[in-house]
């Protein structure tokens with residue numbers, strides 16, 4: 001994805017700013033969208049994304065994953081920002097893409113409802129502070145920014161429109177290097193109803 005600036009008409013988008021408003025489930029800050037990666041329960045895509053800054057520091061990943069709120073998980077990661085992997089800005093969009101696929105695959109019915117609620121409209125994270133992941137409201141009624149999170153969500157939607165079975169069985173291994181969570185290399189992640197019996201038992205033991 002080329003990270004270029006986009007302009008949207010605010011009145012025409014499925015925009016999300018707060019998690020408790022319409023389309024708020026698209027936000028990584030929304031609670032109640034857990035995932036499991038390599039048998040490790042992760043409370044939010046935000047926690048997974050932020051943890052992936054530190055594949056070389058599992059003790060920091062552990063602290064991030066221990067936080068119960070996505071926002072606090074981000075704040076915890078920011079305490080160690082200067083120890084982020086050196087290639088973070090080369091891989092962070094790929095990390096987010098992987099996180100969103102996991103969120104969809106493991107919360108499929110509810111995620112499809114979110115897409116239904118946004119049907120036919122551009123999906124935009126509205127942010128007054130962050131024109132990279134979102135787009136900023138302007139006085140002329142437009143939203144301007146790279147909207148990378150919204151565009152990744154639209155990419156997911158387009159793939160599902162072309163192939164409704166996409167990620168039904170699970171999510172392919174990440175394309176970015178050093179995809180390691182608590183010392184476990186992240187590989188193919190099966191959807192919850194496709195987890196082999198032995199793995200399911202392991203997840204319950206954690």
Ligand SMILES: Nc1nc(O)c(N)c(N[C@@H]2O[C@H](COP(=O)(O)O)[C@@H](O)[C@H]2O)n1
Pocket residue numbers: 027028029046074092125130133149
């Ligand atoms: N601090 C903050 N508050 C919010 O309400 C937000 N929606 C965000 N943005 C989200 O933060 C993630 C990106 O983190 P980095 O800036 O790359 O560390 C991503 O989920 C954005 O949607 N931030």
